[in-house]
Amino acid sequence: MLPGAVRERALSAAPPAYVYDLAGLGAHAAAIREAVPAELYYAAKANPDARILAALAPHVDGVEVSSGGELAHVRAALPGARLAFGGPGKTEEELAAAFAGPAPVHRIHVESPLELRRLAALRREADVLLRVNLPVAAAGASLRMSGPFGMDAEALGRCLDLLAEAPWLRLRGMHAHLASGLEAEPLLEVAAHVLGWARSWLEGPAEINLGGGMAVDYRDPARRFDWAAYGAGLAALRRPGEVLRVEPGRAVTAYCGWYVTDVLDVKRTHGTSYAVLRGGTHHLRTPAAKGHDQPFTVLPAGDGDGVGGPVTLVGQLCTPKDVLARDVTVERIAVGDVVAFAMAGAYAWNISHHDFLMHPKPSVHYVGPD
Ligand SMILES: *Cc1c(COP(=O)(O)O)cnc(C)c1O
Numbered sequence: 001m002l003p004g005a006v007r008e009r010a011l012s013a014a015p016p017a018y019v020y021d022l023a024g025l026g027a028h029a030a031a032i033r034e035a036v037p038a039e040l041y042y043a044a045k046a047n048p049d050a051r052i053l054a055a056l057a058p059h060v061d062g063v064e065v066s067s068g069g070e071l072a073h074v075r076a077a078l079p080g081a082r083l084a085f086g087g088p089g090k091t092e093e094e095l096a097a098a099f100a101g102p103a104p105v106h107r108i109h110v111e112s113p114l115e116l117r118r119l120a121a122l123r124r125e126a127d128v129l130l131r132v133n134l135p136v137a138a139a140g141a142s143l144r145m146s147g148p149f150g151m152d153a154e155a156l157g158r159c160l161d162l163l164a165e166a167p168w169l170r171l172r173g174m175h176a177h178l179a180s181g182l183e184a185e186p187l188l189e190v191a192a193h194v195l196g197w198a199r200s201w202l203e204g205p206a207e208i209n210l211g212g213g214m215a216v217d218y219r220d221p222a223r224r225f226d227w228a229a230y231g232a233g234l235a236a237l238r239r240p241g242e243v244l245r246v247e248p249g250r251a252v253t254a255y256c257g258w259y260v261t262d263v264l265d266v267k268r269t270h271g272t273s274y275a276v277l278r279g280g281t282h283h284l285r286t287p288a289a290k291g292h293d294q295p296f297t298v299l300p301a302g303d304g305d306g307v308g309g310p311v312t313l314v315g316q317l318c319t320p321k322d323v324l325a326r327d328v329t330v331e332r333i334a335v336g337d338v339v340a341f342a343m344a345g346a347y348a349w350n351i352s353h354h355d356f357l358m359h360p361k362p363s364v365h366y367v368g369p370d
Contacts, residue, residue, distance in 0.1 A: 001221060001222070001297060001342065002340055003021055003024060003367075005021065006258055007299065009260075009365050009367050010258060010299060010340045011299060011301065013260060013363060014363065015260060015261040015262040015338065015362075016262075016278050016283055016360075016362040016363075017261070017363045018260070018344065018362050019367065020051065020052060020257050020258075020345065020364070020366050020367070020368075021257075021367055021368055022052070022256070022366050022368030023367070023368030023369055024256055024368065025056065025252075025256035025345070026055050026056070026059060028255060029055075029056050029252060032059075032252065033059050033060070035230070035231040036227060036230065036246060037234055037235045038210070038234055038246050039061040039062070039243065040060045040061050040062075040246060041060060041061060041062040041064045041084055041209075041246070042064065042248070042249065042253075043064045043212050043248060044065050044066070044070050044074050044249070045066050045249060045350075046252065046346040047257070047346050047347075047348070047349075048070060048077075049364075050076075051366050052256070052345075053074060054078065055369070056253075057078050057081060061082060062084060062106060063082070064086055065084070065085055065086070065087075066087030067087050068090075068091070068094035071083065071085060071094070071097055071105070075102075080102070083105040083107075084105065084106060084107040084129075084247065085105045085107070085108050085109065086109035086111075086175065088111050088148055089111075090115055090118075092118055095118055095119050096122060098126070099122065099124045104125075106127065107175075107207075107209075108127070109128070109130075109209070110128050110129070110130050110159065111131050111149070111150060112155065113158040113159055116159050116163070117162060120165075120168075123168060125169075125170070126169055126170070128169055128170065128172060129172055129173050129209055130159050130173075130174055130175065131150035131151060131177075132152075132175070132194070132197070132198070133150035133178075134178060136179060136190050136193055149177070156201070172207045173202060173206035173208050173209070173243070174198040174208050175208075175211070176209065176210060176211055177210075177212060177247070178194070178213075180212065181213065181215050182213055184214075184225065184227075184230040184233065185229070187214065187215075187230060188233035188237070191234065192237055194208065194210060195237055199239075206242065207243040207245065209244075209245040210234075210244060210245065210246050211247055212246065212247045212248035212249050212250070213248070214248045214250070215251070216250050216254045216343065218293070218295060219293075219295075220295075221342045224251075225251045249346060250346040253345040253346040254343045254346040254347075255342075255345060256345040257343075257346070257348055258341060258342055259283060259284040259340075259349075259362070261277045261279045261283075261338070261339055261362075262277065262278050262302070262337065262339065263275050263276070263302060263304075263336060263338075263339065264278055264316075264335065266304070266305045266333065268307070272327075273310065273312065274312050274314055275311050275312070275313050275314070275333050276314055276316065277313055277314065277315055277316070277339060278359075279359065280315015280316050280324065280359075281323070281324060281352065281353075282315070282317060282322075282353050282354055282356045282357065282359065283315075283349065283352055283354070283362050284324060284341060284348050284349070285347075285348070286343075286348050286351070287325065288321055289351065294324050294325050294343065294344070295342045295343060296313065296342065297339070297340045297342070298331075298332075298337050298338075298339055299337060299340060300334070300337055301336055301337050302334040302336020302337045303336060304334050304335025304336045306333060306334030306335070308331055308332045310327040310329050311327070312328075313325045313326075313328070313333075317356060317357055318357065325341075349362070
């Protein structure tokens, strides 16, 4: 489960640290692209680390950015990459930035009629997708992107009226990111629904961006989203002349990152065994945000006090929410041991509240090709 090069670096790096396996990431992304008969964009918000973006670049058709900050960052990290610019509440400055680079962004995903008006007011040529918000059942989804995201049929109709008056904006098709945390089969059901709807709405074959949201199972790092089944399903759904695009984030980069730290204290309080680790959820917020136990491997390195059996791994923050894994059975964990938390490559460091309590920040290490 822990690649040799990652284990080696985990044991040699001063804790706390993030270790990214760039070779594994490249191979994973290449396999996704091979399996899926659609353009593959990477959703940068999952992990915008510049080395990760560079490792992904040969294996993706483009990058989806969701803010002016991500737009500037990805342009600097990957000059010339094809970009799709999405995200709610784009300001006039952010929309203008879409045209300020060496090349305009490839697609702008429009979230509302007012946003389209703001874009039209810039009087620049642009290729747009309208983001739709369709009610879907999406059984099993961890997060439904309903609410403010995208537009219903009434708002889309207003967009068509606006586009008729702004011929410098080219309507290329639809964008839909309706749910996340879905396995291949339910995600294909959502895709069929979106495609049926988009085809009835658009004239002629067009481009449909089906979003991301492919499931990642934090209970079992070895169980991966079934890209082959998803790809076969998309191939069956696609019609000649249509351009399909997907923009996953989590399922691309989750597996390439480890948060590595060491055990500072082991104690028993009111019947519960705790291992207190250097760092905590201010470095790896994912288990607190998603409410799961972050999978981990204990690398024996210490000769201090230890415990076995169910143990709760906590960090150094002064809050009971600083729990990385709860009541997980271990053979033994001891003061000085190194703990490598897996699946820390997406929505991990970059969503964490680093400055809370002012502990030192983790160093970042890369293994794999330079
Ligand atoms: C977050 C997001 C994605 C990526 O979602 P994952 O669950 O990380 O695959 C794709 N598209 C849009 C519009 C998003 O907001």
